[in-house]
Amino acid sequence: AQSVAQPEDQVNVAEGNPLTVKCTYSVSGNPYLFWYVQYPNRGLQFLLKYITGDNLVKGSYGFEAEFNKSQTSFHLKKPSALVSDSALYFCAVRAPGTGRRALTFGSGTRLQVQP
Amino acid sequence: DAEITQSPRHKITETGRQVTLACHQTWNHNNMFWYRQDLGHGLRLIHYSYGVQDTNKGEVSDGYSVSRSNTEDLPLTLESAASSQTSVYFCASSDPGQAEAFFGQGTRLTVV
Numbered sequence: 290a291q292s293v294a295q296p297e298d299q300v301n302v303a304e305g306n307p308l309t310v311k312c313t314y315s316v317s318g319n320p321y322l323f324w325y326v327q328y329p330n331r332g333l334q335f336l337l338k339y340i341t342g343d344n345l346v347k348g349s350y351g352f353e354a355e356f357n358k359s360q361t362s363f364h365l366k367k368p369s370a371l372v373s374d375s376a377l378y379f380c381a382v383r384a385p386g387t388g389r390r391a392l393t394f395g396s397g398t399r400l401q402v403q404p
Numbered sequence: 405d406a407e408i409t410q411s412p413r414h415k416i417t418e419t420g421r422q423v424t425l426a427c428h429q430t431w432n433h434n435n436m437f438w439y440r441q442d443l444g445h446g447l448r449l450i451h452y453s454y455g456v457q458d459t460n461k462g463e464v465s466d467g468y469s470v471s472r473s474n475t476e477d478l479p480l481t482l483e484s485a486a487s488s489q490t491s492v493y494f495c496a497s498s499d500p501g502q503a504e505a506f507f508g509q510g511t512r513l514t515v516v
Contacts, residue, residue, distance in 0.1 A: 293446075318444040323504055333496075334507075340503055379447065390452075390498065391449050392496075394439075394447040395447060397446050
């Protein structure tokens with residue numbers, strides 16, 4: 290079975306400071322990993338993904354994520370937070386190949402950026 | 405632009421009634437999924453489909469059903485609505501050639 294853990298319900302950071310939202314995963318084989326963002330009363334928007342290759346992946350709105358296979362982690366990062374980054378962030382995983390194609394999500398982390 | 409739309413956006417229904425939530429995508433994606441979102445649980449998979457006439461149960465499928473008669477639509481039916489099914493429901497789709505899924509705007513369902 291595949292699973293995702295987001296250990297922090299909420300992360301608070303001051304505008305202009307770097308931010309990190311943590312994610313660890315469990316899956317058989319090499320993982321496909323994703324980050325999504327959800328703004329109030331909206332659907333989930335895709336931010337970035339790791340499939341293979343460079344461990345540091347860049348995505349939308351200046352976000353990036355670092356894949357660490359030995360620690361089974363895929364933390365989301367941004368060098369300088371904006372107030373507009375305040376939202377709910379979800380990490381997700383799926384197994385490779387064409388078997389199970391549904392994503393398994395973590396419980397979400399609320400990011401609050403203070404001005 | 406291609407998109408995925410859900411209707412209705414909000415629904416209030418009574419316990420015991422049958423309810424159907426619609427999901428329509430114009431990307432021509434083979435894979436479609438239904439999730440429910442509850443506080444503290446993130447998104448949990450209800451049902452999914454990999455193509456026409458294909459349906460599969462997810463982790464929280466009890467009390468729900470889906471049918472896939474064409475590529476564009478995957479309606480979700482609550483056979484007899486229960487208060488425990490009060491939630492926000494999201495439909496998503498993906499193409500076999502890409503890993504990420506794209507989500508609709510969600511349906512907020514309240515069962516009273």
